Amino acid sequence: xxxxxxxxxxxxxxxxxxxxxxxxxxxxxxxxxxxxxxxxxxxxxxxxxxxxxxxxxxxxxxxxxxxxxxxxxxxxxxxxxxxxxxxxxxxxxxxxxxxxxxxxxxxxxxxxx
Amino acid sequence: xxxxxxxxxxxxxxxxxxxxxxxxxxxxxxxxxxxxxxxxxxxxxxxxxxxxxxxxxxxxxxxxxxxxxxxxxxxxxxxxxxxxxxxxxxxxxxxxxxxxxxxxxxxxxxxxxxxxxxxxxxxxxxxxxxxxxxxxxxxxxxxxxxxxxxxxxxxxxxxxxxxxxxxxxxxxxxxxxxxxxxxxxxxxxxxxxxxxxxxxxxxxxxxxxxx
Ligand SMILES: Nc1ncnc2c1ncn2[C@@H]1O[C@H](COP(=O)(O)OP(=O)(O)OP(=O)(O)O)[C@@H](O)[C@H]1O
Ligand SMILES: [Mg+2]
Numbered sequence: 240x241x242x243x244x245x246x247x248x249x250x251x252x253x254x255x256x257x258x259x260x261x262x263x264x265x266x267x268x269x270x271x272x273x274x275x276x277x278x279x280x281x282x283x284x285x286x287x288x289x290x291x292x293x294x295x296x297x298x299x300x301x302x303x304x305x306x307x308x309x310x311x312x313x314x315x316x317x318x319x320x321x322x323x324x325x326x327x328x329x330x331x332x333x334x335x336x337x338x339x340x341x342x343x344x345x346x347x348x349x350x351x352x
Numbered sequence: 353x354x355x356x357x358x359x360x361x362x363x364x365x366x367x368x369x370x371x372x373x374x375x376x377x378x379x380x381x382x383x384x385x386x387x388x389x390x391x392x393x394x395x396x397x398x399x400x401x402x403x404x405x406x407x408x409x410x411x412x413x414x415x416x417x418x419x420x421x422x423x424x425x426x427x428x429x430x431x432x433x434x435x436x437x438x439x440x441x442x443x444x445x446x447x448x449x450x451x452x453x454x455x456x457x458x459x460x461x462x463x464x465x466x467x468x469x470x471x472x473x474x475x476x477x478x479x480x481x482x483x484x485x486x487x488x489x490x491x492x493x494x495x496x497x498x499x500x501x502x503x504x505x506x507x508x509x510x511x512x513x514x515x516x517x518x519x520x521x522x523x524x525x526x527x528x529x530x531x532x533x534x535x536x537x538x539x540x541x542x543x544x545x546x547x548x549x550x551x552x553x554x555x556x557x558x559x560x561x562x563x
Contacts, residue, residue: 257380260443291402292450292468294475295532323468331472331536 242267244274250282250351251275251313252344253304256289264300268307275311282351283308284344288319298333305338316340316347353386353393354378356424357400364417365407373403382444395451397421398458433460436492440508446478449490456492457502461562469540470502470560476533477506477556485510485554501542501561509553516548 242263245252251274259267275283285301287293305315315338328334341347354374361370377399383389389396397418404414436456438449454471462470474490481488488508495501518524520538524531534556538544543559 256376258447262443289406291454292471292475294472294479295536296475296479323465326465327468327472327540330469330539331532332539333532333536 242270244270246274246278246280247284247348249280250284250348251278251280252284252286254286254289258290258292259297259300267300268304271304272307272311275308275313281313283313283315284347284351285315285317285338286319286344287317287324288321290319290324291321293320293324293328295331295333298328298335301338302336305335309337314339314351316350318342318344318347353389353425357396357421360417360420360424361400364413364420365404365409369407373400373407376403381448392448393425394455395448398451398455433494433496435494438490438492439487440478440481440490441487443482446475446482449478450475453490453492453502453504456494457560460494460500460502462502462560463563466560466563470504473537473540473558473560474504476537477504477558480533481506481508481510484508484513488553495559499561501559503557503559506556507553512550512552512554513546513548514550516546520546 242253242255242259245254251271253271271283274280283304285304290297301317308315317335317338317340320340339350341350358370358374361373365373377396378384378389380399381392381395383392400421401414401418404417405411436452438452439445440449450471453474454467457467457470478490485508488506488510491505493503493505495503513519515524519531519534522535534546537558541558542561545557546554548554
């Protein structure tokens with residue numbers, strides 16, 4: 240199971256379509272950091288529209304990826320979080336630190352312009 | 353089973369999308385053959401429903417397709433109000449359990465937001481089981497009294513939670529995680545109880561009522 244990375248101009252799009260298991264997290268982070276450092280993209284967009292549950296493990300993975308990207312000089316925008324997931328995260332007292340969120344891909348591209 | 357679902361989907365959304373949706377649903381649970389899929393009929397149908405929603409179809413259309421699919425499988429009609437026992441032994445079992453919890457909550461009449469809270473709770477409980485105890489079980493128990501509710505029991509024979517009061521007061525700094533999971537569950541559920549003994553194991557019982 241590999242998560243595809245797609246380059247759009249000087250941005251990198253990562254579309255996570257299914258729950259990630261532990262062993263995939265490390266390789267996903269590595270793939271993303273490699274791609275950012277070799278191609279020098281300035282923006283990372285993480286599409287979560289296919290995700291129907293966000294637990295603390297998943298939230299931490301997103302935070303870590305955002306942190307990696309920031310160190311390498313790229314901003315991260317998370318798109319497509321379903322409203323019920325956003326509400327649940329807030330009630331759980333969790334937040335996606337250091338990453339911006341936006342409603343859809345177009346808005347994300349605008350933010351990263 | 354795959355063929356049956358496929359034939360309906362082809363009629364409704366065309367061959368191309370039908371194939372992608374069905375492949376996606378089977379792939380989600382890491383299954384190839386029909387034999388392994390039988391137990392997972394409901395979760396698979398739930399994934400199909402999510403994919404159909406993702407296709408920007410009208411929700412009335414999605415409901416129609418789902419009704420067609422469900423009418424083909426008599427086992428789905430059996431009311432999903434039985435107790436369900438799920439063994440948690442590997443990471444794959446985490447998403448299986450969260451999916452089953454979501455389906456059960458849906459069948460019992462919880463709204464979408466509460467279904468999400470229940471599935472998230474099961475994800476936290478089962479990940480803790482895998483991470484700290486290695487293996488355990490989760491039981492989903494519908495309570496069908498005046499106040500309908502879902503009770504979830506997570507049990508393991510692991511090392512026990514040695515610093516429970518720190519964890520629940522939020523002063524605990526987890527080495528392996530954010531140390532947020534149990535606190536989060538407490539906030540998401542209506543009732544939350546922990547019984548834990550060092551070296552013996554942990555039993556966590558939560559209840560969510562239907563509003
Ligand atoms: N089933 C269990 N058996 C033994 N110890 C557990 C169990 N569940 C939780 N713990 C202990 O309680 C602590 C707090 O658990 P909690 O789920 O709140 O946070 P976490 O798992 O550390 O991090 P997070 O859930 O945010 O990823 C854990 O770090 C672990 O030490
Ligand atoms: Mg945890």
